[in-house]
Amino acid sequence: MPELPEVETIRRALVEPLTGRRILLAELRLPRLLLGFPAADFSAKLKGQKIRAVIRRGKYLVLELDKYALIVHLGMTGQLTAASRDATENPNFHKTVTGLQKPVGVHPVDKHTHLILHLDQGGRLLFRDPRTFGKLVLVPGHKWREHPRLSKLGPEPLEMKIAEVVPTFPKDSIRPVKALLLDQEFLAGVGNIYADEALFLAGIHPRRKVKTLKPAEKTVLLKAVQSVLRKGIKYQGTTFSDYRKPDGGKGGNYERLMVYGRGGMPCRICGTTLHKTVVAQRGTVFCPLCQPLASPRKKPV
């Protein structure tokens, strides 16, 4: 699922091909993905709009247009592909990629392609989402930060001051700490992959109750969140199924994960078999030795 590093990778790759381009035609092929705006008006409103900026907030991508903002959430399986004028359709675009190889051409318009923006200079932006958990929102003006979907988002993990966020941990909360990391009102952009990775790096059990965390542990955890997100961006995101960069290539971070997707395999640090369980209704992998739930009791004399 695209989380902050994946969305940021996509954003960076779209800045050059999209900024300054004018939308000639917008094809919305699955109208139910569009929220809060009459689907019938969508194409008419977008036509002629120039893309002014490509911005990320949490897991949301925002295209600032002349008079609107187009907010995109990729859900679990959303893909954005930028195609230049001379890109040819490759029927195997999504299947031929192995490793970090970059596919040739552009993905064809298939049954999972839900939005096509035709741009001046011959380029196209295609939005593809097999499981349709993605969402599109068109907001008049540029006050997209006030939209209900974004207004309550927590701080950006890579811009926050840790000393300012440590006091925002709920003091009496009995929630497992992983649930807090996944809460977009606490931090914006952390999802299941990077929550598990951050907890491992911090040496904190995903089921630890928030109220039992010491201040030093909160600091370590927030630093770990920043660390795993930066690493994710550095390697251009984690591809384990559907995530692709706008050129169709896979991210390079999956092979570098410490715990996510590695249940039953040995811990890269201590060799202990990694546990797979469910925390906060999400599949969760952790190392029982590196991430103890309780501090080790002194052996009775």
Added chain:
DNA sequence: AATTCGCCCTGTCGGC
């Protein structure tokens, strides 16, 4: 008020 649960959706995979 805090927290959990159910739902949306479809490709993939393991079991028989």
Added chain:
DNA sequence: TGCCGACAGGGCGAAT
């Protein structure tokens, strides 16, 4: 070989 249930999970609204 083919069918089928289980599974993956972000975010929202309902339920507790």
